Amino acid sequence: MLIKEITLFTNNILRQKEFYRHILDFELVFDSADKIAFNSGDSVLSFQYKEAVKPSHLAFNIPSNKIExxxxxxxxxxxxxxDGDNLIIDFKNWNAKAIYFYDADKNIMEFIARKDLGLNSRVNFSSASVLSISEIGIATTNIEAIYNQINAIKAIPVFDGNFQRFCAVGNDMGLFILINKTAKKWFPTREEAFTSEFIIKGDYNFSFINGEIKEIS
Structure with missing residues (x-):
């Protein structure tokens, strides 16, 4: 599943611009008073101003051999x-290893190296090593209903999990991470999962606003 662009919402454009441009060294590709965007390999990560926001979860694919x-x-x-004493989390059933951190809005961000992609690199890791956006979290009270709405736009396989508590749908290149926010908290912080809003473009094009999916052109 290709994710060309994810737009998250922020109530502090300047703080997020400082974080992604100067701390993570991402290339700024769009800059206005109410929207910014950064190159993320084959994807674009954008932030749109909105007064009321909730933290989200988003992951980036990195080269399969560059987690350390x-x-x-x-x-x-x-x-x-x-996760406990582990800074690198080994997801054995996904054949992947991941690292988590907060951005300036306390979104839970993730770098994940997926062995099954076989995308290795010979150069030292840098911001230019980020391959693409690979996951976006969706916290809901009805995983099956959200899955059915996404699947109605375009058929999508279940990658892992079920409709009760946690369900990852898509493939190694791109996943929707669906969680039942009444039964599960975000990993690895175990903090409350909020229904946060976003817009996605790529193989799937829709907005997720007020807990509802609306297809966009």
Missing amino acids: GALQWLQRRVEILP
Whole structure:
């Protein structure tokens, strides 16, 4: 599943611009008073101003062999969100390893190296190593209903999980992470999952506003 662009919402454009441009060293590709956008490999990460916002979860694919390099690079810039004593989390059933951190709005961000993609790199890790946006979280009270709405736009397989608590849908290139916010909290911080809003463009084009999916052209 290709994710060309994700738009998240923020009530502090300047703070997010500082974080992504100067801390993560992402290339700024659009800059206005109420919207900014950054190059994220084959994807674009955008932020649109909105007064009332809730934190979200988003992940970036990185080269399959660069998780240790990504950790060293991130540790010079942000505080890593551990799972117990583990700074690198090994998802054995996904054949992937991941690192988590907050951005300036306390969105839970993730760098994930998926072995099954076989996308290796010979150069030292940097912001230019980010391959694409690979996950967007959707917190809901009805996973099956959200899945059915996405599947009605375009057929999408269940990657892992079920409709009761947690369900990842899509593939290694791109996933919707659907969670039942009454039964599960965000990993790895175990904090409350809010129904946060976003707009996605790519293989799927829709807005998720007020807990509802609306297809866009």
